[in-house]
Amino acid sequence: MTSTRVAIVGGGPVGLAAALFASRAGMTPIIIEAKDTDGDKACGEGLMPGVMPLLETLGLDPPGRDLLGVSYRQGTTHVDHLFPGTPGRGVRRTALVEQMRAQADQRGVERIQARVTGLTQDSSGVRLHCAASEDVQADYVLGCDGLHSTIARQLGLVSRPSRRARRYGLRQHFQRAPWNSMIEVYYAGDAELYITPVDDETVGVAVLGPKGINLAETIARVPQVSAELHGALPASTLRGAGPFPYRARRAQVGRVLLVGDAAGYVDAITGEGLRVGFAQAHEAITALHAGNPASYPKRWRKVTREFRVLTRGLVVVASSPLRHAIVPVSSRTPRLFGAIINRLAR
Numbered sequence: 156m157t158s159t160r161v162a163i164v165g166g167g168p169v170g171l172a173a174a175l176f177a178s179r180a181g182m183t184p185i186i187i188e189a190k191d192t193d194g195d196k197a198c199g200e201g202l203m204p205g206v207m208p209l210l211e212t213l214g215l216d217p218p219g220r221d222l223l224g225v226s227y228r229q230g231t232t233h234v235d236h237l238f239p240g241t242p243g244r245g246v247r248r249t250a251l252v253e254q255m256r257a258q259a260d261q262r263g264v265e266r267i268q269a270r271v272t273g274l275t276q277d278s279s280g281v282r283l284h285c286a287a288s289e290d291v292q293a294d295y296v297l298g299c300d301g302l303h304s305t306i307a308r309q310l311g312l313v314s315r316p317s318r319r320a321r322r323y324g325l326r327q328h329f330q331r332a333p334w335n336s337m338i339e340v341y342y343a344g345d346a347e348l349y350i351t352p353v354d355d356e357t358v359g360v361a362v363l364g365p366k367g368i369n370l371a372e373t374i375a376r377v378p379q380v381s382a383e384l385h386g387a388l389p390a391s392t393l394r395g396a397g398p399f400p401y402r403a404r405r406a407q408v409g410r411v412l413l414v415g416d417a418a419g420y421v422d423a424i425t426g427e428g429l430r431v432g433f434a435q436a437h438e439a440i441t442a443l444h445a446g447n448p449a450s451y452p453k454r455w456r457k458v459t460r461e462f463r464v465l466t467r468g469l470v471v472v473a474s475s476p477l478r479h480a481i482v483p484v485s486s487r488t489p490r491l492f493g494a495i496i497n498r499l500a501r
């Protein structure tokens with residue numbers, strides 16, 4: 156019997172995780188990645204505690220800094236929550252991708268560089284059309300090609316969000332020993348500033364907010380962060396991402412499944428993309444392994460529900476006049492705040 160061939164479009168963290176799950180399940184994954192780069196992109200790089208067991212299952216232990224919790228800050232008020240149990244980890248995305256690629260190579264997973272531009276499918280398989288490269292034929296396809304996915308667009312699944320709601324993200328690293336073992340989140344005007352320690356000499360700084368956000372200006376608005384970063388040299392190029400939210404109307408059509416950001420992304424406000432993306436990759440491979448791709452949308456809804464509901468709720472509040480009350484109210488209701496963080500982080 157020939158092994159099931161699964162073509163994975165996008166070799167970001169979620170595509171790589173899907174390939175590793177598929178390989179472990181005895182399938183033959185092939186990764187098609189458009190870019191010949193180190194995999195860097197705008198990301199807060201905080202792996203929540205819930206990611207760690209999944210990484211362990213895949214034999215991964217990326218280098219980084221333990222993250223003990225989250226500290227929300229506004230002016231002189233702050234509310235801290237320590238993760239119960241095992242810590243999360245701040246990991247340079249390039250280090251995570253490098254380790255995942257090495258693991259994929261070790262398992263004999265084929266990786267090719269090509270940009271997928273279209274697809275056709277029938278009851279026996281899927282054909283992927285690639286720019287300046289041969290077509291790829293597979294039993295199933297996983298669209299792991301991120302925000303504003305080509306695969307979702309090809310399937311006619313992308314719905315346009317309202318212009319008013321659009322948010323964007325920026326990220327850059329600075330050479331500076333971390334000053335906190337928690338992720339710090341500052342509410343700075345209409346933007347949020349995230350500080351994540353990623354190794355002993357580097358902190359990642361991410362900003363989320365409306366169109367036109369500026370990293371240097373947002374840092375300048377937060378005196379504590381300006382002081383900590385004073386004189387620190389940039390350790391990476393500035394990168395941007397967005398707009399979000401991005402929505403795909405469903406997560407599966409025939410033999411094609413959408414996984415990770417490609418299946419829909421609410422916002423980075425909760426730093427949950429990778430945890431939820433890896434969980435989707437696991438569910439997608441479980442569905443294919445059972446020969447039942449149609450079971451994936453239900454599985455997808457289950458593993459993404461809390462992320463979607465809580466993240467949407469937080470974005471609504473953060474985009475309303477109540478924004479200024481988030482940190483003060485959370486500091487007066489630490490148990491509720493802690494319960495929300497725990498649900499998102501597990």
Ligand SMILES: Cc1cc2nc3c(=O)[nH]c(=O)nc-3n(C[C@H](O)[C@H](O)[C@H](O)COP(=O)(O)OP(=O)(O)OC[C@H]3O[C@@H](n4cnc5c(N)ncnc54)[C@H](O)[C@@H]3O)c2cc1C
Pocket residue numbers: 164165166167168169170187188189190194196197198199200201202203269270271272299300301302305323324325326361362363396397414415416417423426427428429430432
């Ligand atoms: C500012 C910001 C901060 C964030 N902070 C965090 C955080 O702290 N913690 C966390 O867990 N998540 C965070 N996220 C979310 C996280 O970055 C994403 O959820 C995660 O990167 C999704 O991974 P992915 O593999 O699905 O997509 P991506 O990482 O976007 O990878 C998609 C891959 O597909 C490739 N590709 C695209 N189109 C094609 C094509 N046509 N053909 C072939 N290949 C293609 C791309 O080159 C890319 O390599 C943040 C996001 C932003 C924007």
